[in-house]
Amino acid sequence: MKPVFDPRQVRRAFSRSAGSYDAAARLQHEVEGWLLESLDYLDLDERRPAEARTPRTVLDLGCGPGRAARAMQARWPKAQVLALDLALPMLRTHPQPQGLLARLRGRTPLRVCADARALPLAEHSVDLVFSSLCVQWIEDLPALFAGLRRVLRPGGLLLVSTFGPDTLHELRAAFAEADAAPHVSPFASIAQFGDALVAAGFRDPVLDRDTLRTHYPDLAALMRELRAIGATNALTSRRRSLTGRARFTAAETAYAGWREPDGRLPATWEIITALAWAPEHGVPIREAGQEVARFPAAAIPVRRRG
Numbered sequence: 001m002k003p004v005f006d007p008r009q010v011r012r013a014f015s016r017s018a019g020s021y022d023a024a025a026r027l028q029h030e031v032e033g034w035l036l037e038s039l040d041y042l043d044l045d046e047r048r049p050a051e052a053r054t055p056r057t058v059l060d061l062g063c064g065p066g067r068a069a070r071a072m073q074a075r076w077p078k079a080q081v082l083a084l085d086l087a088l089p090m091l092r093t094h095p096q097p098q099g100l101l102a103r104l105r106g107r108t109p110l111r112v113c114a115d116a117r118a119l120p121l122a123e124h125s126v127d128l129v130f131s132s133l134c135v136q137w138i139e140d141l142p143a144l145f146a147g148l149r150r151v152l153r154p155g156g157l158l159l160v161s162t163f164g165p166d167t168l169h170e171l172r173a174a175f176a177e178a179d180a181a182p183h184v185s186p187f188a189s190i191a192q193f194g195d196a197l198v199a200a201g202f203r204d205p206v207l208d209r210d211t212l213r214t215h216y217p218d219l220a221a222l223m224r225e226l227r228a229i230g231a232t233n234a235l236t237s238r239r240r241s242l243t244g245r246a247r248f249t250a251a252e253t254a255y256a257g258w259r260e261p262d263g264r265l266p267a268t269w270e271i272i273t274a275l276a277w278a279p280e281h282g283v284p285i286r287e288a289g290q291e292v293a294r295f296p297a298a299a300i301p302v303r304r305r306g
Contacts (some may be wrong), residue, residue, distance in 0.1 A: 004139040004186065007115065009234040011086050014064075017230035018089035022065045024228035027214055031161050031271055032068050032132040038159055038275060039075065042128070055079050055127035059151070060109070061116055061160075062086070062134020066094040069109040072130065081109040082126075087230075088113045117144065121151040131160040136187050137234065145200035152278035158202060163187045164209060164270030170258045171222065171267065177254035178247040182235050190272050202276035210271045215264040219252045222267055 014021075042053045058081045060069040069083035085091050091111040114120050116131075116138060129148050138144050148158055165187045175183040188196075190209050197205045216222040226232060259265055 003236055005137055005234050006236045007086070007117075007137075007234075009232075010137050013232045013234060014085075014087035014230035015089040017228055018065075018087060018093050020228040021090070021230060022067070022093070024225050025064070027212060027269055028064070028133050028229065029067070030212070031273075034271075035130065035132045035159055035161050035273065036068060036071055038273070039072070039128075039130075041159075041275060042157060055157075057126045058082065058128045058130065059084060059121070059126045061129055061131035061148075063109075064090055066091075066109060066111075068130060068132060069094075072128075073107060073109050077107065080107065082112050082121075083109040084112040084114055084116070084119075086113070086115055117147065119147055119151055123150050124153045126151045127153055127156050129156070129158045129160070133161055133163065135160060136163045136185065141188060141193065141196035142199050145196050145202065149200050149202065149278055154278055154280040156278040158197075158274070158276045158278065161271060161273045162193065164272045165189050166211070166268055166270035169268055170255060170265075174219070174251040174255035175247075178250035183233055185233075185235060187270070193272055193274060197274060197276050201279040203279055205274060205276035207272065207274045210273070212269045212271060214267045214269065215260070216267065217264060219248075219255050219265065222265065 017024075042055070054076055056079055058069075058072050058076065058079050060066070060072065060081065060083050063069050063083040063085050066083050069081050073079070073081045083091065083094065091113055094109070094111060097108055112120070116134065117140070129152060135141070135144060145158075152158065163185075167187055168184050172184040175181075190207055194205060194207050197207075214225075216225070255265055
């Protein structure tokens with residue numbers, strides 16, 4: 001089956017937006033702030049000893065310009081924070097300590113250029129996976145969560161946000177009036193997101209759904225912001241040629257139907273946030289209709305003869 005997203009286009013779009021992303025990503029920064037506040041769950045989890053509530057290794061998946069990675073490094077100075085992103089130019093925007101004295105003052109996040117679908121991390125090597133508005137670019141959620149479960153230590157925390165299907169519904173409908181080619185990504189619903197978490201064996205999942213709206217003087221302003229943050233059309237079925245003036249004008253006319261009394265055009269963003277814990281060793285997980293129990297190889301006793 002033809003994949004929904006073109007990962008090369010996703011990488012190109014975010015590479016091109018590396019210099020403009022941080023200044024334009026107002027909504028992304030707000031959602032990232034929500035997720036950072038949720039880290040208090042680690043401190044409040046009384047089922048774990050106090051020393052276990054401080055992560056040793058943290059993964060910021062889809063870190064972008066690295067704001068969250070730096071915030072978590074400041075929160076846990078002794079932890080190793082991994083700032084992972086698909087776009088190398090985005091990683092190059094991260095500020096780095098200058099001079100020996102600055103380097104000696106403490107750790108900084110380790111930058112890793114890699115694909116979230118194939119994490120270059122050892123099994124059970126991470127205590128916390130943090131990912132804000134990244135995984136909506138990955139269509140195979142069960143495979144993604146299986147990979148995150150693999151790298152998380154038993155009892156590790158997954159904290160993630162993504163876009164839901166109501167996101168940019170105005171833009172989707174407006175361009176549908178202009179042509180038959182898709183222009184807005186098909187985002188997974190909160191039910192699909194939760195089902196994928198449970199299927200991967202994560203326990204005690206908590207999911208929330210919120211709606212935010214941003215406003216623009218016209219359609220061109222919205223499109224400029226989307227390009228500035230790299231959120232351009234990365235569908236494999238996208239039109240490969242530029243959107244012609246006639247099609248854009250048709251979409252602009254259709255979008256005007258949502259214009260608010262103050263004259264601005266709204267854009268809706270459905271935000272799904274999820275918190276869940278990695279299963280302990282030996283907890284049955286359903287895979288391909290069968291129950292599978294996973295154990296670390298080191299836990300298997302070996303008898304020696306003679």
